[in-house]
Amino acid sequence: MADVVRRRRRFSGLWIAAVVFAVFWLIVAGAPFYYLITISIKSQGEFLQGSLFKLPEKFSLDNYSAVMRGEFLNYLLNSVIVLAVSLALLLMVSAFAAYPLSRMKFKLNKPIFSLIVAAMSIPIHITLIPVFGMAIRLGFYDHLYALFGPYVAFNLPLSVFVLTAFMGGISREMEEAAEIDGCGKFSTFFKVILPLSRSGLATLAIYNGVVIWNEFSFVMVLTQSPKNFTLPLSVWQYQGQYTMDVPLIMALLVLASLPIILLYVFGQDKLVKGMMAGAVKG
Numbered sequence: 001m002a003d004v005v006r007r008r009r010r011f012s013g014l015w016i017a018a019v020v021f022a023v024f025w026l027i028v029a030g031a032p033f034y035y036l037i038t039i040s041i042k043s044q045g046e047f048l049q050g051s052l053f054k055l056p057e058k059f060s061l062d063n064y065s066a067v068m069r070g071e072f073l074n075y076l077l078n079s080v081i082v083l084a085v086s087l088a089l090l091l092m093v094s095a096f097a098a099y100p101l102s103r104m105k106f107k108l109n110k111p112i113f114s115l116i117v118a119a120m121s122i123p124i125h126i127t128l129i130p131v132f133g134m135a136i137r138l139g140f141y142d143h144l145y146a147l148f149g150p151y152v153a154f155n156l157p158l159s160v161f162v163l164t165a166f167m168g169g170i171s172r173e174m175e176e177a178a179e180i181d182g183c184g185k186f187s188t189f190f191k192v193i194l195p196l197s198r199s200g201l202a203t204l205a206i207y208n209g210v211v212i213w214n215e216f217s218f219v220m221v222l223t224q225s226p227k228n229f230t231l232p233l234s235v236w237q238y239q240g241q242y243t244m245d246v247p248l249i250m251a252l253l254v255l256a257s258l259p260i261i262l263l264y265v266f267g268q269d270k271l272v273k274g275m276m277a278g279a280v281k282g
Contacts, residue, residue: 040064040250047247063251072255074227075234080259082144082230083212086151090159090208091201093152098163099189103175113164119157124150128221135222146222147230151215155208166200167193206264213260231256 039047040063042056050056100106101113131150132141140146170193178188216232223229229237238252 036250036254039247040254042247044245044247063248064255066248067252067255071226071229071234072252075229075231076256076259078144078228079213079230082147082151083209085145086148086212087205087209089148090152090155091205094156094159094163094204095189095194095197095201097156097160098167099193101160102164102166102168103172103193116157116160120161122154124154125217127154128217131218132221141222142224142228144223144228147218150218150222151212155211159204159208162204163197163200167197170196209263210260 035053038053038055041060043060046056101109135141135146174192175188178192183191214232219230219233235252235256238249
């Protein structure tokens with residue numbers, strides 16, 4: 001009986017500690033968002049005169065209206081196009097590469113997989129000049145499609161690595177049953193392996209989506225015209241144009257981060273399922 005009481009007390013203590021840590025982490029992570037939203041609904045005068053974390057005396061959406069009257073929708077459309085195309089290509093190529101690496105045995109399997117894993121250690125910034133030169137020679141410079149290649153290439157190693165481990169955990173009996181029913185490798189991939197990998201694909205879609213949405217370096221190097229800017233570079237432009245108007249910049253940051261936050265909110269269950277499935281399979 002004493003052992004049971006001791007275990008319950010220990011469990012209660014751990015639970016209280018976990019709750020306290022969670023609340024503390026919520027405050028640490030939520031403070032920047034609170035600051036961001038609070039400043040964005042203030043006027044310039046109130047921001048300069050009042051406290052940073054103080055709520056505004058008069059609630060106003062003038063900063064958001066000013067942002068929407070600018071080129072924000074064009075920047076948003078560019079970001080959506082780049083994200084959708086890059087993510088579709090990335091997931092497709094990753095799935096095609098992970099399937100033979102995880103399900104087939106051939107001599108170059110391990111060397112190829114080792115090279116892919118080694119590519120994860122290459123910093124993207126050392127490739128900016130070569131990628132810039134390639135874009136100039138191919139005539140892709142200052143076009144949105146100049147971003148597709150770098151975004152797919154530099155996110156591909158991690159995606160292939162994750163999907164290879166995920167697909168490798170799928171039961172081989174299901175693949176053998178499909179072959180007995182007359183399915184070839186392509187049919188087995190599309191009808192069996194790919195549907196069972198949806199959780200892993202969803203996890204990669206959310207993770208890579210955040211990375212691509214927030215990417216700044218390649219956009220700055222490979223685009224020049226404002227009509228081809230994505231949201232991260234538009235924030236840079238607003239900072240240069242409205243250096244003193246901090247509330248306006250904060251309103252732009254709120255609007256720029258809202259789509260990816262909504263994507264995570266609605267897709268977090270798939271993200272957790274994918275991570276848990278990968279952990280169990282691994």
